[in-house]
Amino acid sequence: MSEPLLTLEAVRKVFPGGVVGLDDIDLAIGSGEFLSLLGPSGCGKTTTLRVIAGFETPTSGRVILDGRDIAPLRAYDRPVNTVFQDYALFPHMNVEENIGFGLSLRRVAPAERRKRVMAALELVGLPEKAAARVGELSGGQRQRIALARAMVCEPRVLLLDEPLSALDAHLREQMQLELKRLQTELGTTFVMVTHDQTEAMSISDRIVVMNRGRIEQVASPAVLYDQPQTRFVAGFIGTMNLLPARVAAASAGEVQLDFGAFQIVTPVEDVRLPAAGSEVTAGIRPEDLVLSGVNGAIKGVASSIAFHGRSLRLRVEAAGGLSIAVDIPRQGDSKSLGHTEPVSLSLRPGALCRIFER
Ligand SMILES: Nc1ncnc2c1ncn2[C@@H]1O[C@H](COP(=O)(O)OP(=O)(O)O)[C@@H](O)[C@H]1O
Ligand SMILES: [Mg+2]
Known part of the structure; x- marks a missing residue:
């Protein structure tokens, strides 16, 4: 300016x-x-x-x-x-x-x-x-x-x-x-x-x-x-899953987050590298998660599906008691996702978790 x-x-x-x-x-x-x-x-x-x-x-x-x-x-x-x-x-x-x-x-x-x-x-x-x-x-x-x-x-x-x-x-x-x-x-x-x-x-x-x-x-x-x-x-702009996590390890450019029942490794976006051992809030956009066969880090069950136009918003009750929103494309096998269907999620390649103070 x-x-x-x-x-x-x-x-x-x-x-x-x-x-x-x-x-x-x-x-x-x-x-x-x-x-x-x-x-x-x-x-x-x-x-x-x-x-x-x-x-x-x-x-x-x-x-x-x-x-x-x-x-x-x-x-x-x-x-x-x-x-x-x-x-x-x-x-x-x-x-x-x-x-x-x-x-x-x-x-x-x-x-x-x-x-x-x-x-x-x-x-x-x-x-x-x-x-x-x-x-x-x-x-x-x-x-x-x-x-x-x-x-x-x-x-x-x-x-x-x-x-x-x-x-x-x-x-x-x-x-x-x-x-x-x-x-x-x-x-x-x-x-x-x-x-x-x-x-x-x-x-x-x-x-x-x-x-x-x-x-x-x-x-x-x-x-x-x-x-x-x-x-x-x-939490205010768009939809963001805000999940409590502990920093298991932090090195330049990469953080390992421990959510209790699962772990996620994410690149860190900026200089705000959290200290190892600290309690943080991890932010993950629904569109940054994907259903990944049985190999995803996050295991859970689908509890509801909502129509969002080009995508579907799936709610997943994950191991460890976390409720997570996931956006999935309308085509594909989404029809088969009934209630209590076991699902497995992972971070989309190239996506990241944002890390905030608890
Ligand atoms: N004339 C006033 N006297 C006392 N409190 C006020 C007055 N005007 C605003 N407030 C208070 O100041 C805060 C901010 O109000 P406001 O600017 O109107 O909020 P917003 O427009 O974001 O909804 C609120 O807590 C409101 O109750
Ligand atoms: Mg006003």
């Missing part, structure tokens, strides 16, 4: 009553980036957005935009706009008035205002709705109008708080693509809150995974999936 557009430095937010909303957040956001804040309910996503927008004052720390501390600026004076979860459109105004509201506050002349409102409507694909009442619009159309209203003032940063959560699954997927297209077209920096990992993964340049007011990891979708840095991220 070149010079960041927006930086949060050691931002902490303690609410009256002592609830820690944000616990020391450091984050640098690049110009033109589509960044998502992802995490479970209550982890501090909305608070982060509100601190950037100026609706919330940090207890300590700094928010820097374009190289200057924006703490003294009130929300209205910040070059930032927010799209709220419930759209927050004004019901007594028509579409044009809704979109033009921020421009009137900024005393933009009517002719110029109308021009910009129409351009914004064009951008979200609803040029014919200028005179419509909010009540006449569908959920998807309201969402587009809320977007147009937030973008018409040409903010440096557009903040979006769960912008698509009120839409049904099909429309939601369509709007995700629209959001991405808009962001690319405008080159505006988007910071979007979502608790939906699929949504975050499909449209973000980078994702900030948050947990309990802290940042666990900031990375591209692919890096988050392939190289989760913490046990929390490993």
